Amino acid sequence: TTLTASIAGFDFDNVLLNAAGVYCQTASELDQILEASGAGSLVTKSATPAERDGNAGIRFAEMPLGSINSMGLPNLGLDYYLDYTITHQDEKPLFLSIAGLTKADNLAMLRDVQASDFNGLVELNLSCPNVPGKPQTAYDFDTTREILTEVFSFYTKPLGVKLPPYFDIAHFDMIAEILNDFPLAFVNTINSIGNGLVVDPETDTVVIAPKGGFGGLGGEIVKPTALANVRALRQRLRPEIKIIGTGGVTNGRDVYDHILCGADLVSVGTSLYFEGPAIFERLNNELIAVMAEKGYNHLEEFRGQLQTLA
């Protein structure tokens, strides 16, 4: 059984990696993913130009069927993650995530990466906020087109975007129409489901401190939304634009489902947070077991082959 995939000429000997933000803040965490059996790659915590502490107080919580977070982009700064990925990029193809809080920050960071010795893949996090009072960038279609136009006016290395979930068929059409106009290597869908709210039954309070308790949802609870976004974008995007499926992966069947919906790679967030890097070997073994049940030896035999009902 082979579990290979390729994006922008990079060959992955495994389809699994961490989701940006999880287990990827420090070199120590990143090393654990790099060395984990069953992980084909890694992505760094979304970087800003300078180091950030992120939000104060409890900013991550477990809940039934998943997690809620409002971290606030804590990270060690772009140079830290550039240094790490340049040092290790000959061992596996690596993803460097960036999330500027302004368009200017995103463009400045991409100019730095363009000029650097990093030759891996960049994941531009479009869930980053835009102008306060306006929706996040990826929910502002004109702004999304504008930033990608400026990015591709100078950036020539492999680049993809991390997208929040969409919930309206017209929005799938609109974002795909924009993305198809750019030489993207991939899209990673989904980011957490934004602005959920969880109540602690003991205290009748929210469970995280920032933003009055509003935060991004991850884990089992987001799987149907994640699969819908993978499927919808696979059906709409040019085949050259590959898909990283993220959201709701807890077992090998979930990995299989993301691939069945069209994913080339599959990333794991909430479950990795709770189980640690050993999860990758478990997920791969379970994926192989599901494939064996179905008589598949290669991912190409079923990738994107979800059938509809008559």
Ligand SMILES: CC(C)(C)CCc1c(C(=O)O)[nH]c(=O)[nH]c1=O
């Ligand atoms: C939500 C932002 C802070 C704008 C970006 C970073 C981010 C965070 C975060 O750092 O709070 N959490 C997520 O679940 N997804 C993200 O993309």
